[in-house]
Amino acid sequence: MRGARPDARLTGVTAHAFHSDFALRVNGADRPLTLDHRVTLLDALREHLALTGVKKGCDHGQCGACTVLIDGERVNSCLVFAVAAQGRDITTIEGVAGLAAPEELHPLQRAFLEHDGFQCGYCTPGQICSALGVLAEAARGWPSHVTEDLAAGVGAPGELDADEIRERMSGNLCRCGAYPGIVAAIREVAGADGGGAPATTGVAGGTR
Amino acid sequence: MKPFGYERATDPQAAATLVADSTGAVYLAGGTNLVDLMKLGVTEPALLVDITGLPYDSVEHRPDGGVLIGALVPGSRLAGDPGIRERFPALAEALLSGASGQLRTVATTGGNLLQRTRCVYFQDVTKPCNKRRPETGCSAVQGLHRDLAVLGTSDFCVAGHPSDMAVALAALDAVVHLRRVKGSARTVPLNGFYLLPGDTPHRETVLQPGDLITGVELPPPPEGAAMSYRKVRDRWSYAFALVSVAAVVATEADGTLREIRLGLGGVGARPWRAREAERLLTGRQPTEERLREAARAEFASARPLPQNAFKIDLAVDVITAAVRDLVGGQRR
Numbered sequence: 001m002r003g004a005r006p007d008a009r010l011t012g013v014t015a016h017a018f019h020s021d022f023a024l025r026v027n028g029a030d031r032p033l034t035l036d037h038r039v040t041l042l043d044a045l046r047e048h049l050a051l052t053g054v055k056k057g058c059d060h061g062q063c064g065a066c067t068v069l070i071d072g073e074r075v076n077s078c079l080v081f082a083v084a085a086q087g088r089d090i091t092t093i094e095g096v097a098g099l100a101a102p103e104e105l106h107p108l109q110r111a112f113l114e115h116d117g118f119q120c121g122y123c124t125p126g127q128i129c130s131a132l133g134v135l136a137e138a139a140r141g142w143p144s145h146v147t148e149d150l151a152a153g154v155g156a157p158g159e160l161d162a163d164e165i166r167e168r169m170s171g172n173l174c175r176c177g178a179y180p181g182i183v184a185a186i187r188e189v190a191g192a193d194g195g196g197a198p199a200t201t202g203v204a205g206g207t208r
Numbered sequence: 209m210k211p212f213g214y215e216r217a218t219d220p221q222a223a224a225t226l227v228a229d230s231t232g233a234v235y236l237a238g239g240t241n242l243v244d245l246m247k248l249g250v251t252e253p254a255l256l257v258d259i260t261g262l263p264y265d266s267v268e269h270r271p272d273g274g275v276l277i278g279a280l281v282p283g284s285r286l287a288g289d290p291g292i293r294e295r296f297p298a299l300a301e302a303l304l305s306g307a308s309g310q311l312r313t314v315a316t317t318g319g320n321l322l323q324r325t326r327c328v329y330f331q332d333v334t335k336p337c338n339k340r341r342p343e344t345g346c347s348a349v350q351g352l353h354r355d356l357a358v359l360g361t362s363d364f365c366v367a368g369h370p371s372d373m374a375v376a377l378a379a380l381d382a383v384v385h386l387r388r389v390k391g392s393a394r395t396v397p398l399n400g401f402y403l404l405p406g407d408t409p410h411r412e413t414v415l416q417p418g419d420l421i422t423g424v425e426l427p428p429p430p431e432g433a434a435m436s437y438r439k440v441r442d443r444w445s446y447a448f449a450l451v452s453v454a455a456v457v458a459t460e461a462d463g464t465l466r467e468i469r470l471g472l473g474g475v476g477a478r479p480w481r482a483r484e485a486e487r488l489l490t491g492r493q494p495t496e497e498r499l500r501e502a503a504r505a506e507f508a509s510a511r512p513l514p515q516n517a518f519k520i521d522l523a524v525d526v527i528t529a530a531v532r533d534l535v536g537g538q539r540r
Contacts, residue, residue: 016213016230016255037214037256040243060244061311073284073313079243080314083214084236084258130310137309142288145304145445151294170445171308 022086026051027095037083042066044082045092053093053125057173064172067126067133068092074133076171093125096132108132111185119176127172131186134160134168138190144168158191165190209246213255217262220387220420226257228389228418235259235420237280238314240307241323249333250324250340264318264422267292273428276385279318279421283373284309286317296426298454301437302376308446318421321374321384321401322413325367326448328352338364339409354515355448360477361511365409367477370448374398374479376437379454379471383425389418395425402478430467433458434534439473440526449474451523453530457494463535465489470527472506475519482506485527494535496528503527 018037023030024044031049042059045051045068054077057065061079068077069091091099096106108128111117118124138160141153146167154160160168165183174182214236217223227233232254236242245251264278269291277286286292287303307315315323329335329347336345348356348366357368382398396414403411415421429435439452452473458466468489470482488502503524510520 016215018211018213020214037212038209060247061240064308064310067310074310075314076240076310079240079311081214081236081239081243081256084239084256084260133309133313137284137288140288142284143293143300143304145301150297150300151290153288153290153293167445168309171310 020083022083024049024082024085024090025088026090027092027098033082035082037081039082040078041068041080041082041085041090042077044085045077045090048082051092051094055122055125057123057126062173063123063126064130065123065126067129067172069129069132072133072136074130091129093128096128099132106132108135108185108189111188112182115181115185115188116178117181117185118174118178123172123174123176127169127174127182130169130172131182131189134165134186135190137168138164156191160187160190162187209249210252210254212246212253214258215255216258220262220422221391223257223259223262224387224389224391224418224420226255227420230255233257237316237319238282239319240311240315241319245324245331248331250331259420275426277317277424277426279316279385279423281317283307283312283315283317283320287312295429296376296380296435298379298435298437298456299373299376299426302372302439302452302454305437305439305449305452306372317373317424320371321377321398321421321424323371324412325356326370327356327367330367339367339405339412342408342410349513352515353513355450355474356513356516357475357477358510358512358516358519359472359475359480359507360404362405362407362409362477364407365405365477366511366513367405367409368474369402369476369478371479372437372439372449372452372473375449375452375471375473376454377424377426377471378479378481379435379456379469380426380429381469383427384421385423385425386415387420387422388416393422394419398424398479399481405477429456430458433467434537436530436534438526438530440522451475451519451526453523453526455527455530455534457531457534459494459535463493465492465494465535468494468531470506470531472523472527475510475523482527484508489531494531496532499528499531500524 021034055065057063059078061076066078138157143153144167234253236256236258265280268276283303287300293300329337335347356366377398384396386394435456437454441447454471456469472480485502485506507520
């Protein structure tokens with residue numbers, strides 16, 4: 001599938017092509033591409049596959065706006081070359097809605113709406129993909145920097161308190177400062193609220 | 209960014225041959241630092257050899273209590289490994305205190321060792337930097353150096369090594385496993401893996417062209433040892449260390465320090481093993497005064513600069529607190 005000529009190994013660096021033909025598996029579909037190797041996964045998704053839900057913030061792996069899931073793990077797509085993501089299962093925010101039930105918003109998406117987990121919305125796709133990664137990591141019992149007992153880890157996502165969520169989500173910046181809503185939304189889905197506050201109480205209405 | 213070739217390595221020999229025989233070829237693993245440096249123009253490889261398909265991705269716990277960590281194991285999985293959390297908590301703590309969740313899922317153990325300094329001048333191709341371009345000068349000595357090193361530096365370079373993980377590995381007496389170009393295996397103690405800058409700061413490790421890190425081995429920790437990783441930074445999460453301390457401490461029944469190993473981060477040109485402090489403390493009672501004296505003695509050879517001289521006092525405090533808490537915990 002790659003663009004380098006078959007004899008590339010024998011003839012040295014000049015034989016290596018600067019582009020490749022390959023497919024990216026995105027939201028369950030194989031998408032054929034011919035791309036310069038310099039194209040990041042982020043740019044491939046946005047500029048070549050029209051999946052503009054994923055956002056470019058800093059483009060240096062610092063803000064988290066470009067977070068997608070690769071094989072179920074949260075990843076900064078700006079720091080991955082698209083060509084290196086071939087063969088992996090990529091989920092963008094456009095594919096999140098179908099993850100839990102067909103044609104339905106994912107519970108995390110609904111929770112972000114209910115808890116007003118955003119203002120301008122630019123960081124939201126990355127926040128939600130990252131939060132999906134957080135929930136998966138917690139389901140494995142993985143501890144964080146603030147987990148009390150490192151060896152014991154966390155028993156279930158529902159054990160994540162606000163400090164845990166803040167620590168685990170620290171790679172996702174929100175310039176609008178919607179963090180309280182973001183934390184509340186993730187807590188709810190993690191089960192920490194245990195069906196607590198009704199959705200309407202968390203909605204700030206027209207105050208944006 | 210300059211155009212580059214891309215190859216996926218299917219076996220280690222093919223990967224090594226490609227890198228050794230091609231001008232400007234480098235290995236690509238997680239890429240969290242390399243891709244960024246390519247975007248910045250700091251690194252301009254002609255060929256990326258993607259090694260993520262090679263079989264170095266497991267954590268093997270051994271009957272003797274040691275462990276072999278594959279070079280491709282990402283930080284998130286290593287920190288989540290039950291055996292690491294149980295028996296090498298300083299390593300898990302160091303990993304979890306570094307970077308962000310979505311960097312740790314990708315950044316590998318081998319790549320973490322080889323990450324480059326975050327000195328702003330190293331990352332800015334418009335500025336002189338002896339590490340990036342030899343013999344152009346150091347911009348940091350007269351410029352911004354608050355975050356940079358005080359130990360092991362030279363007139364040519366005051367950059368610090370940014371890794372948290374490697375600081376824990378320094379205290380754990382880790383051994384780096386390499387595969388030479390021709391296929392032979394070689395091991396290098398982590399504490400002999402990094403070179404001090406001297407007048408050649410662009411040379412950072414003992415790696416030869418084509419050498420491939422295949423894993424990191426941790427020997428069994430000293431019997432009865434307690435260990436921790438304590439990190440001080442400007443904000444609570446997702447920031448590099450101003451000072452960090454990985455401490456491994458084993459005490460006798462009377463409280464005497466039978467063995468003590470201290471790795472320091474944020475202060476060294478390389479992940480710093482505090483041998484002088486260890487020497488002064490081994491076989492002694494870890495009183496507050498003695499801990500402070502030993503910690504300060506480690507910095508006798510420090511080369512503080514105006515903005516980062518504070519790190520010495522800070523490190524003395526953090527070393528003292530880290531050991532005091534470990535010893536106290538053991539006595540409980």
